[in-house]
Amino acid sequence: MKVLSKNSVMEFVKKTAILWVMIILILILSVISPSFFRGQNLLNIIKQASITGVIGVGMTFVLITGGIDLSVGSVMALSGTMAASVAVAEKNMPIALVILVGVGLGALCGLINGIGVSYIGFPPFIMTLGMMTIARGIPLVFTNGTPIFGLSEEFNMIANSRVLGVPSLVIFLVITVLAGHIILSKTVLGRRIYAVGGNEDAARLSGVSTAKVKLFVYVFCGILSGIAGILICSRITSGNGTVAEGYEMNAISAAVIGGVSMTGGSGNVLGMVVGAMILTIIQNSFDIMGVNSFYQNIIKGIIILLAVFLDLRGKKKKN
Amino acid sequence: MEKLLEMKEICKSFGTNNVLKNVQFDLFAGEVHALIGENGAGKSTLMKILMGMYKKDSGSLSVLGSDEAYTNPDQALKAGVAMIHQELNPIPDMSVAENIFLGKEKRKWIFTSKKEQEKESKRYLDMLGIDLEPSVLMRELSVSEMQMVEIAKALSYGARIIIMDEPTSAITEAEVEKLFQNIKMLKEQGTGIIYISHKMDELFEISDRITVLRDGQYVFSKKTKDLCPNDLIKAMVGREITEIYPESKSKIGEVILKVKHASRKGEFKKIDFELRKGEKLGIAGLMGAGRTELMMAVFGAAKLEEGEIEIGGVPVRIQSPKDAIRQKIALVTEDRKRYGLNLTASVEDNAVSVIESSLSKFGFYRRKLGRKAAEEMISRMNTKVTGMDQIVGSLSGGNMQKVVLSKWLLNDPDIIIFDEPTRGIDVGAKAEIYKIIEELACKGKGIIIISSEMPELIGLSQRIIVLHEGEQTGELRGKEMTQENIMTLASGYRKEEKE
Numbered sequence: 006m007k008v009l010s011k012n013s014v015m016e017f018v019k020k021t022a023i024l025w026v027m028i029i030l031i032l033i034l035s036v037i038s039p040s041f042f043r044g045q046n047l048l049n050i051i052k053q054a055s056i057t058g059v060i061g062v063g064m065t066f067v068l069i070t071g072g073i074d075l076s077v078g079s080v081m082a083l084s085g086t087m088a089a090s091v092a093v094a095e096k097n098m099p100i101a102l103v104i105l106v107g108v109g110l111g112a113l114c115g116l117i118n119g120i121g122v123s124y125i126g127f128p129p130f131i132m133t134l135g136m137m138t139i140a141r142g143i144p145l146v147f148t149n150g151t152p153i154f155g156l157s158e159e160f161n162m163i164a165n166s167r168v169l170g171v172p173s174l175v176i177f178l179v180i181t182v183l184a185g186h187i188i189l190s191k192t193v194l195g196r197r198i199y200a201v202g203g204n205e206d207a208a209r210l211s212g213v214s215t216a217k218v219k220l221f222v223y224v225f226c227g228i229l230s231g232i233a234g235i236l237i238c239s240r241i242t243s244g245n246g247t248v249a250e251g252y253e254m255n256a257i258s259a260a261v262i263g264g265v266s267m268t269g270g271s272g273n274v275l276g277m278v279v280g281a282m283i284l285t286i287i288q289n290s291f292d293i294m295g296v297n298s299f300y301q302n303i304i305k306g307i308i309i310l311l312a313v314f315l316d317l318r319g320k321k322k323k324n
Numbered sequence: 325m326e327k328l329l330e331m332k333e334i335c336k337s338f339g340t341n342n343v344l345k346n347v348q349f350d351l352f353a354g355e356v357h358a359l360i361g362e363n364g365a366g367k368s369t370l371m372k373i374l375m376g377m378y379k380k381d382s383g384s385l386s387v388l389g390s391d392e393a394y395t396n397p398d399q400a401l402k403a404g405v406a407m408i409h410q411e412l413n414p415i416p417d418m419s420v421a422e423n424i425f426l427g428k429e430k431r432k433w434i435f436t437s438k439k440e441q442e443k444e445s446k447r448y449l450d451m452l453g454i455d456l457e458p459s460v461l462m463r464e465l466s467v468s469e470m471q472m473v474e475i476a477k478a479l480s481y482g483a484r485i486i487i488m489d490e491p492t493s494a495i496t497e498a499e500v501e502k503l504f505q506n507i508k509m510l511k512e513q514g515t516g517i518i519y520i521s522h523k524m525d526e527l528f529e530i531s532d533r534i535t536v537l538r539d540g541q542y543v544f545s546k547k548t549k550d551l552c553p554n555d556l557i558k559a560m561v562g563r564e565i566t567e568i569y570p571e572s573k574s575k576i577g578e579v580i581l582k583v584k585h586a587s588r589k590g591e592f593k594k595i596d597f598e599l600r601k602g603e604k605l606g607i608a609g610l611m612g613a614g615r616t617e618l619m620m621a622v623f624g625a626a627k628l629e630e631g632e633i634e635i636g637g638v639p640v641r642i643q644s645p646k647d648a649i650r651q652k653i654a655l656v657t658e659d660r661k662r663y664g665l666n667l668t669a670s671v672e673d674n675a676v677s678v679i680e681s682s683l684s685k686f687g688f689y690r691r692k693l694g695r696k697a698a699e700e701m702i703s704r705m706n707t708k709v710t711g712m713d714q715i716v717g718s719l720s721g722g723n724m725q726k727v728v729l730s731k732w733l734l735n736d737p738d739i740i741i742f743d744e745p746t747r748g749i750d751v752g753a754k755a756e757i758y759k760i761i762e763e764l765a766c767k768g769k770g771i772i773i774i775s776s777e778m779p780e781l782i783g784l785s786q787r788i789i790v791l792h793e794g795e796q797t798g799e800l801r802g803k804e805m806t807q808e809n810i811m812t813l814a815s816g817y818r819k820e821e822k823e
Contacts, residue, residue, distance in 0.1 A: 193684045200677060203666030210625055210663055211677045211731065212649040270668040 089244025115227020
């Protein structure tokens with residue numbers, strides 16, 4: 006019995022390894038820099054991680070099917086900027102409708118990605134690379150490259166308010182992550198997302214409409230990108246076509262650190278959130294300690310390689 | 325005769341699992357020595373030790389006059405030990421010559437010398453009597469041609485020992501003949517061949533000696549001419565399998581499936597057949613005869629360009645596997661790793677994959693129901709798993725196949741298509757699969773079996789239709805179902821022409 010319980014403890018630690026990495030990281034940083042471990046700062050970290058976390062959920066879905074979505078950052082810029090332009094042009098438009106414009110554009114981009122990948126047969130990398138470039142260009146053309154200011158109070162409140170003392174960004178994160186987690190782990194759709202990533206041919210021959218499953222993940226990722234686009238424009242209180250550049254890489258990094266496989270079939274949303282947190286913790290603590298931000302890139306890169314290295318070793322041992 | 329290889333008292337264990345216990349094996353120049361045993365008997369572990377992929381725990385080994393074990397396959401290859409793997413791994417977009425000279429390119433300074441490589445490749449190909457241009461891309465070759473290129477590659481290394489792992493599992497009868505001719509030629513040149521296979525008739529045709537392993541232990545090495553197939557089965561299984569094919573007791577009922585004038589361009593033409601309840605219908609033909617393609621189309625995985633399908637007398641349109649599943653058709657595919665299973669997922673996830681939407685409520689999968697259903701079916705199939713959470717990729721071939729069967733049987737199908745149901749499965753598990761097929765027929769299911777192993781097809785089927793290059797060349801029943809008759813039809817002679 007004792008051996009068994011020891012094994013199951015080991016199994017548990019292995020499964021949640023990335024969480025322990027984060028906890029150890031927090032402990033070390035708290036010792037080095039006392040101002041790091043303060044309630045306000047910790048909440049701040051979650052807030053900073055939230056936009057990456059929201060798009061990370063979409064990215065996790067796409068990666069699990071064995072695909073990739075490079076257009077996330079650009080779609081954020083498109084959705085956010087267009088929603089901001091609409092809000093400025095039509096002052097009387099209800100805020101819900103403004104949000105709908107942003108989310109709808111995100112969904113549309115996702116739909117095009119999904120159709121390209123599932124029905125036309127573009128490789129996901131190529132399809133979303135094209136979309137990344139197009140979606141970046143549209144808001145720049147539309148605004149002529151100049152930022153949009155003078156957004157309504159309501160718009161700026163979306164990402165800069167608090168509900169019962171909790172920053173609204175954190176609430177967005179929690180809702181998205183919970184929804185994503187429930188879909189992946191509890192629903193038939195979620196199981197099919199894993200099945201498509203694990204073996205697409207076998208899934209199709211088991212009666213799964215694999216094309217529809219793939220279409221769904223890209224639309225879902227597009228919708229979340231739309232939401233994230235509004236959040237980021239609201240947070241900086243302006244619409245700007247150059248916003249969120251490189252965010253797709255943040256989302257991919259978070260997912261990969263959190264154990265999502267780039268070849269599809271495995272990973273989950275909770276791991277991705279921890280991955281996003283680790284990335285933010287590094288950034289936050291370096292800022293506090295006054296380390297040159299260029300070093301952050303180097304450390305981030307090393308962390309990504311280290312996380313995947315540990316994952317690879319774990320898998321090899323199993324075999 | 326010169327002794328090329330001597331392995332004595334080889335032991336190897338992985339953790340607490342003793343995979344090889346005091347195994348011995350030797351090989352003389354100019355000999356074909358067959359190595360047989362059920363899956364998991366330790367054949368591949370022994371060969372991997374020889375090739376330097378694994379390190380032996382204890383025992384002695386002497387290869388080509390050296391007592392040093394190789395530390396990697398590359399070293400083995402350069403020393404003259406080559407292995408032709410069951411699954412070939414050519415680089416499809418490189419030419420035949422480039423594949424042969426991969427890793428030892430003929431070079432002039434930093435450039436490869438294409439001309440010289442092709443000239444030399446041609447020499448090896450001619451030696452094997454293969455009519456192939458060395459500049460052709462591997463992608464354009466048939467499986468058997470790729471295999472020949474592998475042998476040419478072994479020759480280019482001057483291999484004295486060639487290991488062939490189930491070399492006939494993916495090639496046609498005629499190509500097997502060609503392969504055997506080449507094996508005989510290699511023998512005459514003094515090459516020693518280690519031949520791994522499950523197919524009895526081949527062993528007796530090509531091998532000089534046979535060594536049997538069982539559960540990691542050495543059973544015996546004997547001259548082939550002193551053995552009969554029953555001796556081998558007994559030695560491999562450790563018990564006597566008197567009747568491997570169960571006696572057919574199913575009652576044949578009304579027509580359940582009718583396929584009329586089914587055609588698909590370049591694959592099959594105007595195929596007509598019926599299947600009755602409780603009937604076991606065999607589909608015979610050589611590789612590329614269109615058997616799998618026909619069944620894929622019946623199952624909706626490929627489009628039926630012409631023709632009709634009736635189920636229980638009612639015309640139906642089957643446009644996707646989903647439609648077929650709704651019509652209670654199941655397809656146990658040929659290549660279970662590629663088409664049948666999600667190898668990274670658990671036993672349960674795979675077992676419920678066909679029925680999971682019916683186990684759900686408001687789109688939520690009900691885990692308890694799923695687990696219960698999976699557990700019941702997996703144990704009914706007598707599947708050896710450590711639990712429902714075991715990853716399918718870690719199971720043996722036979723147990724994988726049982727997970728595939730569980731997945732389909734949970735949907736309670738009326739028509740079950742088996743495409744090469746026992747490929748790569750050991751004798752014991754084969755017998756179990758046959759028993760399951762018989763039980764299903766007794767329950768009134770219509771069964772279609774595609775198999776390249778003729779004894780299996782004859783042993784299981786009550787009726788066999790034969791295809792040749794996409795056309796139906798005949799139908800055989802009862803006593804007509806002999807290997808000779810099937811071969812005649814499969815190679816293109818119609819019944820009428822024969823008479």
